[in-house]
Amino acid sequence: MARGRAPGYDDQRDMILSRAAQLFAQRGYPGTSMNEVAEACGMSKPSLYHYFRDKYALLVTIAESHVEHLETVVMEVMETKADARARLERLILRFVEEYAEAQHAHRVLTEDVRFLNDEDRERILDRERRVVGVFSDAIRALRPDIDQARLATPLAMLLFGMINWMFTWLKPDGALNHAAMAPVVADLFFGGIPAVRMPGADAEKLA
Template sequence: MARGRAAGYDEQREQILQQAAALFASQGYAATSMNEVAQACGLSKPAIYHYFRDKYALLLEICDAHLTRLQALESEVRAESQLSAEQRLRGLIQRFVREYAQATSAHRVLTESVRHLQADDRQRVLDKERALVAGFSETLLQIRPDLDQAGLSKALTMLLFGMMNWMFTWLRSGGALDHEDMAPVVADLFMGGIGAVKTPITKSEKGLVKN
């Protein structure tokens, strides 16, 4: 009879992924050792290998799992048939930006370390990214069908992802704005230009509202 997994296996595995993502994001994939991952998790190095065969397996899982979560979010929004195309696009922007905020390390690893993946694995990751872009582009075309004739739908979608994907390079934790503030700003800017951007409520104003 096959031996089952110990209780807490999945939780421990997820903790290892989170700690590895944080290390890869802060100091780079190449500069991080399995010893450091083990220390960050409070485990021995042999214990880490019980969950992942090597550092490369950690990188691949971090990238693939992050994209799988994004695909699930996109499917959820697209399944909300009562939404108009514009509402759907705004919903996609909001949920993606929110996910980026909750998975900052994994997102940074995906954007900065995918180059370390082997060709077949990198292609699989890139195919998932292209599928996400295609989903956004399809929603955009429902708003502006004429964009496809001009060959602009994909280009505009890539510009949108540029605004969302690289937010981590300048949006600082504890700053005046957070990802939740910026999600509607991105949507307003993309949908209506600078004149459509609404000023977010400041943190001090939020405090007054709560009080």
């Protein structure tokens, strides 16, 4: 008879992934050992191997789980009945929010995917391409004319350029946070510098 999982197994597994992602993000995948992951999780190394067979399995799971979640987010937004602009704006806001909650996993995805083998890397990159494709479709729906110039995907990549690297300069304890910057990114993408509203300006008007 198959042995069932102990109560709390999934929570423990999620904790391991979170701690490992933090270590990989701070020290890099090559610079992190399974001993360090086990220590960060407050468990023995044999106990850690009960959840993940090796460090590589941690890397694959962190990267793939993160991009899989992003796929879910884009599909949720695109299934709404909002108009084209509202959907694209919601995509931007949701992605900035998601990155704020998963900064370490996002950093692993952007910086450590090169350590994956060809098969795993291509599978995960395919998922990323699908996410980019949804953004491209959203841009195309807003501006159908740009499709003739094949600009939808380049514009989506420019948008991701604003979002993807925010973790390199936006400090969690700084004057600005992801919640404040999310509408700034949307304003800048839709209207350029003249369209950017100051963070908190709308709240001040309502006060």
